[in-house]
């Protein structure tokens with residue numbers, strides 16, 4: 450275990466082997482994101498130490514995050530609001546398209562900007578206390594941190610529209626069923642599960658993880674013809690890497706794990 454310096458007291462950082470643990474540390478405000486916190490997230494993901502191969506993000510206290518710090522929003526005019534939303538986009542792009550896959554470990558409120566951060570991560574583990582909401586509809590505003598692009602990719606446009614039109618809250622079990630999270634675990638077990646997954650992710654070939662983080666989202670946003678071509682080019686590059694050849698040889702010669710082992 451290695452402590453590393455955090456850009457803000459609202460984030461705690463720790464390195465365990467090849468895994469960076471990023472803890473949101475503003476529990477007295479339910480981990481609501483003021484500018485110091487969201488800009489801190491940017492600095493963390495811009496400066497991932499080179500030995501790190503996977504990151505985990507989670508919240509301290511009873512909630513993952515209550516979203517945007519609403520006390521900062523009320524003074525903004527339209528142009529300030531535009532720049533603020535674009536700043537969130539920039540930060541969450543650094544989470545999604547950084548150097549390492551990110552696992553979000555969720556519990557309690559995953560609300561507004563909290564769901565926007567969670568949906569910018571690559572996979573999500575939810576404890577049974579987790580609940581998801583987009584209260585922007587009820588607050589008279591609109592999502593501004595990328596939810597309109599990322600959340601429908603997890604749960605579909607109709608479910609996101611319903612969440613914002615009616616204030617619907619999804620509980621943990623339903624959330625896992627509809628695709629908000631990929632894993633549902635007992636209360637208090639999220640970090641352990643996240644670390645187990647992060648170890649698997651860290652053991653993958655770097656090229657595979659890069660393709661999943663950077664190429665797959667581009668393919669999804671492309672038309673079929675372009676998507677298939679990008680897939681073929683990526684597959685060709687990945688399989689020609691020495692690491693891939695080594696792994697394939699290990700399987701053929703009986704040294705690699707079988708599927709599911």
Ligand code: 1HE
Pocket residue numbers: 477478479481511512514515516517518519520534537558560561562563565583584585588591592593594
């Ligand atoms: C906050 C915030 C916040 C709590 N901004 N201060 N997000 C929301 O609309 C969610 C608003 N929050 C809640 O509904 C509840 O706080 C929770 C269900 C998340 C948690 O409830 P609870 O009972 O555990 O905590 P609490 O008593 O409501 O809050 C504790 C303190 O945190 C209290 O401050 P205090 O000084 O009175 O102790 C709250 O005011 C404060 N707090 N949430 C500011 N969000 C890029 S655009 C994204 C747009 C959005 O994210 S909109 C959704 C905003």
